Amino acid sequence: MTDQIKADFLRIRKSKLMYVILIGQFLISLFMIRNQISNNEHYETMAPGDVVCLSALISYGTLLGYMMGLVSLKLAILEKRDGLLRNKVMTGTSRVSIFLSKVIVNYIISAVLFAIHMGTVITVSAIEYKGLLPGFGTLMEYAGICLLWMIFFSAMMAMLALCLTSDVISTVLTFLVVSVLPTLPGSLDARMEMPKYYGTFIFKVFKFIKSIIPYTYMIPEKDPGSVAEAFRGGIIPALALAVIFITLGCLSFRRKEFN
Numbered sequence: 001m002t003d004q005i006k007a008d009f010l011r012i013r014k015s016k017l018m019y020v021i022l023i024g025q026f027l028i029s030l031f032m033i034r035n036q037i038s039n040n041e042h043y044e045t046m047a048p049g050d051v052v053c054l055s056a057l058i059s060y061g062t063l064l065g066y067m068m069g070l071v072s073l074k075l076a077i078l079e080k081r082d083g084l085l086r087n088k089v090m091t092g093t094s095r096v097s098i099f100l101s102k103v104i105v106n107y108i109i110s111a112v113l114f115a116i117h118m119g120t121v122i123t124v125s126a127i128e129y130k131g132l133l134p135g136f137g138t139l140m141e142y143a144g145i146c147l148l149w150m151i152f153f154s155a156m157m158a159m160l161a162l163c164l165t166s167d168v169i170s171t172v173l174t175f176l177v178v179s180v181l182p183t184l185p186g187s188l189d190a191r192m193e194m195p196k197y198y199g200t201f202i203f204k205v206f207k208f209i210k211s212i213i214p215y216t217y218m219i220p221e222k223d224p225g226s227v228a229e230a231f232r233g234g235i236i237p238a239l240a241l242a243v244i245f246i247t248l249g250c251l252s253f254r255r256k257e258f259n
Contacts, residue, residue: 004093004101008075012109017074025067025113029120032056037128049129054222056121057134057142060114061218064146065153065178068110072157073174075102077167085162099162099253103246107154114146138224141231148234149214151242159249163256184209185216212237 012018033056040052079085164170188210197203217234220226
């Protein structure tokens with residue numbers, strides 16, 4: 001599997017699109033924090049700098065899915081199109097190692113994109129607010145939230161990109177998933193507040209679904225206490241979903257036909 005990881009990194013390193021994504025991540029992060037600062041200046045009672053910084057960090061939760069989707073599609077779909085993936089399988093390369101390599105490389109690159117985001121937001125916030133930032137523990141807990149759930153996202157994106165026969169379907173599903181998931185916690189909350197669902201089976205179903213949705217934990221309320229709560233509450237669901245999707249991905253890719 002080490003050789004597969006090296007090969008995937010080499011393809012990424014030689015890809016112009018990857019450099020565009022890295023530069024784009026920096027510009028997007030810069031825009032996000034400047035936009036938060038600008039909006040804050042229009043309020044009569046301005047929020048403290050640490051709250052503005054934390055708000056900009058937390059708002060990355062939705063964008064993270066799109067960035068990981070781009071990386072995953074770059075790693076897998078283009079490799080399928082030029083026949084390299086088929087050649088690897090035909091020459092006896094382990095399918096499990098191919099799949100896990102995509103998961104690992106997707107995760108590492110996504111972690112780099114996340115580090116660019118955190119570094120940009122924290123640096124600009126420190127300059128703008130003269131070093132007033134969220135506590136170190138809060139920052140580490142938020143980083144832990146994203147790094148934890150990125151394991152699940154990496155496996156899910158690799159499975160969508162590698163295991164589906166149609167590139168069009170895998171692309172559409174990838175971006176449909178990262179578009180729909182962020183809206184589900186709020187939608188479920190609104191439904192659970194309806195009196196007609198109180199004490200019913202469907203209420204319990206809504207509550208269970210909300211408890212395993214990544215964005216329930218990736219986009220906590222913008223205060224240190226909720227970040228810590230999201231980190232503690234998200235550990236088991238993140239690891240469980242990661243194991244499920246890695247297992248499903250390995251099984252699906254092993255059964256995939258190559259013509």
